[in-house]
Amino acid sequence: MSAGVSYAQKDGEKAKKDKGDFRTHFYVFGNIGATSFFTDANRTNSLLEDANLGYGGGLGLQISPVFGGRFQFINGRYKATGDMFVENGPIIRALSSEWDLSANMTIDFTNIFRRNKTAPWGIYGFWGAGYSNYSSMRVYDNNGGIQVDPVTGKEYRSGAYSNNSGKGMNDAKEIMVIPFGAGMYFHLTPKLSLNIEQNFRWAETDSLDLKKRGREEFINDLLGYTSIGAHYRFLGSSGLKKMKKRCDEITYKVTPEVLENINGKVAIKIEINYPENYFDKKSAVRFAPYIRYGDQVKKLPAKFFKGEKVKGAGEMVNYS
Incomplete structure (x- = not known):
């Protein structure tokens, strides 16, 4: 008896691509970027010229294509130049050194609507709560001297910049902050992405710039941080060991269900369905079926399947 075998790779489920290759x-x-200080001291045209260098980083967990959480650390110096402290007086500059640690919830706005959850770009937002340490001073813009209160004679300094130390690290003042903002990401590889983000932290105080109730639009001071950075995702291995563990997810369908011998020949069609994100891009599989009838075994022609990055003969199976 001879057997004629044809193979088919089922890919209907792949075309849906509802979740792509997302994994928790x-x-x-x-990241690194520019800080901005929204306080009573700001002139409307001074944000760019008052920008300072900041940096940050953290650890996150993406639990679904839409929702995640992260811990973030930001450190930087902040500057606000204005003429709001003394009417018709010298221009004053508020300077602050600040760091904060916050917990954020993140939401991927684009993945709420799109079917491909692993598209090469997206827009996200975040909000949370955090703890901050800061030290501030006010200086004259023309000579850098510390501004002095004309009534009390005290210098405008706080935290580590003063004798009136706070309870934070290195005598800094302590406050709570509310972080919020948005960003965009661009996937460079499956594990590495480039991120552009605008971060704001609303402070529970109006005293970061050492002036209260100046400009009403800044009843409480606001810290800004515009950054560019990189994210590295720990996606785990998608290699041969993982394929071996998931081999029971491969399904087969043989038609016809009842084999028929016609003139010493049997026609067989074998349909193989590999699950999504199963086939490693650098792997290959030799599929060697056989027929057992009675006490005899008939080996059928073998079929080779290969990953996207494997050269040579064989039918390619996409990872996604």
Whole structure:
């Protein structure tokens, strides 16, 4: 008896691509950028010229294509230049050194609507709560001297910059902050992405710039941080060991269910369905079926399947 075999790779489920290759994962990130200080001292045209260098980083967990959480650390110096302290007087500059640690919830706005959850770019937002340490001073813009209260004679300094130390690290003042903002990501590889983010932290005080109730639009001071950075995702291995563990997810269908011998020949069609995100891009599989009838075994022609990055003969199976 001879057998004629044809193979078919089922890919109907792949075409749906509802979740892409999303997997719950941890990630680490780092960034660098420009700080901005929204306080009573700001002139409307001074934000760019008052920008300072900041940096940050953290650890996150993406639990679904839409929702995640992260811990973030930001450190930087802040500057606000204005003429609001003394009417018709010299221009004053508020300077602050600040760091904060916050817990954020993140939401991927684009993945709420799109079917491909692993598209190469997206827009996200975040909000949370955090703890901050800061030290501030006010200086004259023309000579850098510390501004002095004309009534009390005290210098406008706080935290580590003063004798009136706070309870934070290195005598800094302590406050709570509310972080919020938005960003965009661009996937460079399955594990590495580039992120652009605008971060704001609303402070529970109006005293970061050492002036209360100046400009009404800044009843409480606001810290800004515009950054560019990188995210690295710990997606785990998708190699041969993982394929071996998931081999029971491969399904087969043989038609016809009842084999028929016609003139010494049997026609057989074998349909193989590999699950999504199963086939590693650098792997290959040799599929060697056989027929057992009675006490005899008939080996059928073998079929080779290969990953996207494997050269040579064989039918390619996409990872996604």
